[in-house]
Amino acid sequence: MRLGSLSRQVFEKSLAGEGLAIELGPFIVNIKTNISSLLPVAYPLYCAYPLASPSAMVDFHIRLAHRQGLRHWVKPQSVFFLDGRTPFVPSSLEHAFPALEWGINWCIATRAHHLLMLHSAVVERNGNAILFPAWPGHGKSTLCTALVFSGWRLLSDEFGLVRPEDGLLLPIPRLIPLKNESIDVIRNFRPEAVIGPSFLKTRKGTVAHVIPPEDSILRSQETAKPRWLIFPRWVAGAPLSLEPIPKSQAFLMVATNAFNYEVLDQTAFRLVTDMVKACDCHSLVYSDLSEAVAAIDALTRSTDG
């Protein structure tokens, strides 16, 4: 059952009561909140996401609540609870939604150590995936958004989740947070993409969330095999370049930019080695999104299969 099949009233009542358990790829997140301003934002953005079956075990129990006390009257804030504890400083009430999104990522990054978590966007076509490991600000979310609205399936814009048992990539097609200029870039690139409200002056500037294509959300249990590693970097005005890079370099770039490479130790070494061996490795410098999408299309068609 999808969240959108609940009426707004049931949605609100569940959130305020026992919470709503939503399936986000391999994770089930139960969210409770009494912050009513969150509901009109969250409902349309999460409409397409599947609800977990009532008997399913929940991975993260999250509650978002108003901060109590006198401050509430001066500067209302929201507090993020994970298992009854408050790991973060409270955020302003207007930023409750981006704070929730961030908090969920934090839960995954700090707890899901049964998987190797690469810091990477991942998209798939015909069962073959491209990983885009990149540092913040290198334009991985923007490029990934452009690709998933150009025929690729979204696995994730942030987490390359590798299953240690078979080295396959698990999808976690979350809302894609676009920052600052990227929001208009995507609006111009694909006017039909549904983008939520812009949150101004968050800690990362202006943030707005794109809903992934429905197909990506529906297929969120379908794994993919790593086939290409492309290290993207957006540079203003730069001519497009998509060049092969040595596998040794690719290995280092993947291993040093993971969430939990050290935690998985030998397993991580083996997984990244296998991945780099199985992938064609390229570096991409781009300034124009359409050119980058076309170049990736050409590259993957020439080597696909």
Next chain:
Amino acid sequence: MGKVSLQTARANQILLDAILTPEKLPSLPPADWDLLIRVARRVRLLGRLEADLSNSGLLGMIPAKAAEHLRAARHVIEHRRTLVTWEVNRLLWALKGTDAPIILLKGAAYMVAGLPPAPGRLYADVDLLVPEERVAGIEEKLVSKGWFKMEIDPYDDRYYRVWMHEIPPLRHRERGTEIDIHHRILPRTSRLKPDPALLFEAALPLADPRLRILAPADLVLHCVVHLFLEGDPTEGLRFRDLLDLHLLLGHYGQAPGFWEGVVPRACRLGLARPLYYGLRFTQHFFATGIPQTVQDEINRLRPVWPIRALMDFLVPLAILPGHPDHPNRLASLARWLLYIRAHWLKMPPVMLVRHLSYKAYLRFRGINKKVDLAQLDLRQQ
């Protein structure tokens, strides 16, 4: 019973059953698994559950999602174990040529000696006990070989140096692991004053002769000291430490002479009272096999009735985690009272008031340990 106390009781029972009879876990209903994982995480026992289930070959018989959380915990523990092992190795390298006796304490000691609390235990720092007159030399040597003194405010630095049983933690420039150097097992200001010289006299060499471990009775006594005299106002007493105690008693209790010696040793070190509580509560929760003679011996040293009754009421409330969604106010009060009690035993009254008001002032100023998302790089977690 109200809703909160029902939920508290349910969460605590699920945890206790899991620890006492892990072989029954395959028949636990999924809704209880959900709660067990949360509660066990809070008391840092996910790794222990994983180790118990894996030893009995039952990991494949529990819900897949629960197994994922346990596997994740195992990965973190193995990683921490590697870090701590390496830190001990580097420490020995840095201290080459020093003849100071170095005793490993707590987790690192359990790990290196292969004691029963080790499997599935989460290792945080490396804790050492060295003779007080050697502390400065060792600290200097480590600082010259790449460790640095963690930046703390002048109040805390003074607090450590003048009053405490350890110096401010050292951390290596490239590695995150902390080294805590102790020169006694309780603060200088404490009412209980176990003489560290006695501990060094009795300490035993580990497989690597440059390292030592406390003698069995002393190790048990340090465990009860840690359990009943250190803690944090929100976490309360650590259930993990009580389980360590139970496992240590089960292990050393097999050895000849241990039970005969433990109460006299506690008296010698002035730690009869914490030992009384340790034995009382391991027996209460884990039915630890304690010989009747030892029980009679320690009961002669027990506190007067009203204090006993109060502790019997407070400790079970404070040491069990309760339900994460239904915070129990009485349990929070018990945790806070036991925290005050621990400080009361460690500091003279005037100092205690000064110290707690300073800490309260810091909390009021909003200086706390929470993560600011702005500063947060998820990869560093």
